[in-house]
Amino acid sequence: MSRDLERAEGCWAWVVLLASLVTQGLTLGFPTCTGIFFTELQHEFQASNSETSWFPSILTAMLHAGGPLCSILVGRFGCRVTVMLGGALASLGMVASSFCRTLSQLYLTAGFITGLGMCFSFQSSITVLGFYFSRHRALANALASVGVSLGITLWPLLSRYLLEDLGWRGTFLVFGGVFLHCCVCGAILRPVATSTAPETTEGPPPPSKTPAPGCVAECGRAIQRHLAFDILRHNAGYRVYTLGVMWMILGFPLPHVFLVPYAMWHGVDEHRAALLISIIGFSNIFLRPMAGLVAGRRDFAGHRKYLFSLAALLNGLTNLVCAASADFRVLVGYCLAYSVSMSGIGALLFQVLMDIVPMDRFSSALGLFTILESISILISPPLAGLLLDTTDNNFSYVFYMSSFFLISAALFMGGSFCVLQKKERPGKRAETEGAITEAASEQGLMVEDSRGSKKRLNTEVMYVTSV
DSSP: OOOOOBOTTSHHHHHHHHHHHHHHHHHTTGGGGGGGGHHHHHHHTTOOHHHHHHHHHHHHHHHHHTHHHHHHHHHHHOHHHHHHHHHHHHHHHHHHHTTOOSHHHHIIIIIIIHHHHHHHHHHHHHHHHHHHOSTTHHHHHHHHHHHHHHHHHHHHHHHHHHHHHHHHHHHHHHHHHHTTHHHHHHHHOOOBOOSSOOOOOSSOOOOOSSOOOOHHHHHHHHHHHHHOHHHHHHOHHHHHHHHHHHHHHTTTTHHHHHHHHHHHHTTOOHHHHHHHHHHHHHHHHHHHHHHHHHHHSGGGGGGHHHHHHHHHHHHHHHHHHHHHOOOHHHHHHHHHHHHHHHHHHHHHHHHHHHHHSOGGGHHHHHHHHHHHHHHHHHHHHHHHHHHHHHTTSOTHHHHHHHHHHHHHHHHHHHHHHHHHHHHHHHHHHHHHHHHHHHHHOOOSOEEEOTTSOEEEOSSOOOBOOOO
16 A cells, blocks of 8 residues: 655655654653752662662663664654654653652663653654755754753753652653653654665565575674664774764763752752753753754865864863852853853764764664663763762762763864874775776776775775765
């Protein structure tokens, strides 16, 4: 049975962009409000900083680690069904968490189940933008990431308001209903026509004379299809970017988790402490589209990875300001400065990945990228919590730790991309000469271009990456 397909860059693409914006606000914006409940959960379960930190850690890690499973579901059922399934799972996890009696139960429900559901919704909404937009892809990603800013702005305010009236259990129950809106957003994601020719099914295929592949071979193919280890091995740019982001993530989420407890520990009122996170989110509403417009300019097309490294460097430097003083006015200034660099990271994170890998492999590359990233996310908050427990709740060390990882990651990525670009220039020159030589003669040695096709040229083999 045939079905109508939406046209890429058409009118419905902007409706899909709006649905992706809301989905990202509901999912990626949610972990930033977990700091509001940090002290409340710590008192409820009589837990240490490290033990309580596992809740936001597991939640955020599953938000990224479910990427491979999300890729399988997208390939099998499409983005629409996957987003709706994610919304149902996230809702189920939050409703169940409101009845938890131990931290272990909270890890399973609000951490694992809700995080996995949010992963399905968020990653599918990111993937579908790549098919709906081509010319305006950078702008679309930046505009969709505004949803994260809206989520960061509204989730803390809603959390603080509900927490006072309903307690954390009632608040989590209400959150379960809020996450059902992801199902509505998923229903909007109609299938889109792509440039790939559709498969024809004129008749049953002839019986194969080769034996059916074994279970091990099938698993190997599935892993390669959904985890893109081949890209990690052969694409140096993807390898540098993945390792750099993994190292950066060890420090990046810490202010979102510990800024509110840090301010409250130094005597800032609970409402004003929650307002700090909202200031970051509100500033990003305006800064992220500006960052997307800058990144989408043709002049910056080849420099997005350097802009991302610069944003990570500035983000690390601003954390030093927060560690210097806990005065509320200083913290407001810190949040405004932090928002500038955070907007660059948010607008460029997936756009740089789309620049590095081909679009037909983006879903699997994103799956591997996020599952490796989730390892850092899982480790980071508990490690910072352990640091707090051993330093008598000296939060300054947490922000020093965050700065170290961000600054070192930025220097690593910027330096590595620069080296790769210098190595790539001779390869491009050789490829151009090879095209001329091939027209005159088809003899010589093999040279591999960025598409994987091979040309015969001279005695030196050049491997050109897709960076």
